[in-house]
Amino acid sequence: MAPTNAVSLKHRARIDAYVRPEFGQDWRLFAPNPQQRNEAVGVRLRSAGENGAPALSGWVNLTAEDVETIRGSLAPSHAHQNMLRRAWDGYVNSHSLKDHPRSGPLSELSRTYLKRVVLQRIGREWQGRRIVAIQVAGRFTDVPPPSWHQEKAPDTTAYRMLPWWPVTDQDYREL
DSSP states (O other), X not given: OOOOOHHHHHTHHHHHHHHTTTOOXXXXXXXXXXXXXXXXXXXXXXXXXXXXXEEEOOOEEHHHHHHHHHTTXXXXXXXXXXXXXXXXXXXXXXXOTTOOBSSTHHHHHHHHHHHHHHHHHHOSEETTEEEEEEEEEEXXXXXXXXXXXXXXXOOOEEEEEOOOEEOOXXXXXXX
């Protein structure tokens, strides 16, 4: 975890082979950069009722569920929260605001990953009905600077709603 030095340079391949698969090599492990915005990623579901009629759920705030899971824990894991945030970031960084892919196969992979992260959280059914489609959305508000700082944070909240994605049995493969 130390800064680059003569020993780490000489043995970089061996060190990386042993450490990299488990731990990222940077100082943020000890001094993390705090979030610069409040984020919320949510999903709503379209499900098939008993008679085949579609039913629409309200919004489910997945980020709030993650925060509630870690709140009050003596040794919280941020794995789910980070997974959801990174899946969202991967999608928006690889798609235009009109949800057109920007980066070929990476765009499709990021869409599939976000969809699978969400499906892993909500399962196959909603209130006893089979889920047939999902829609994911995000809400982002910049964290204001401290009162003693001269910087002014924008007093706005950004929203992004993705299109409806159909859900098939294939989407649940190996979840």
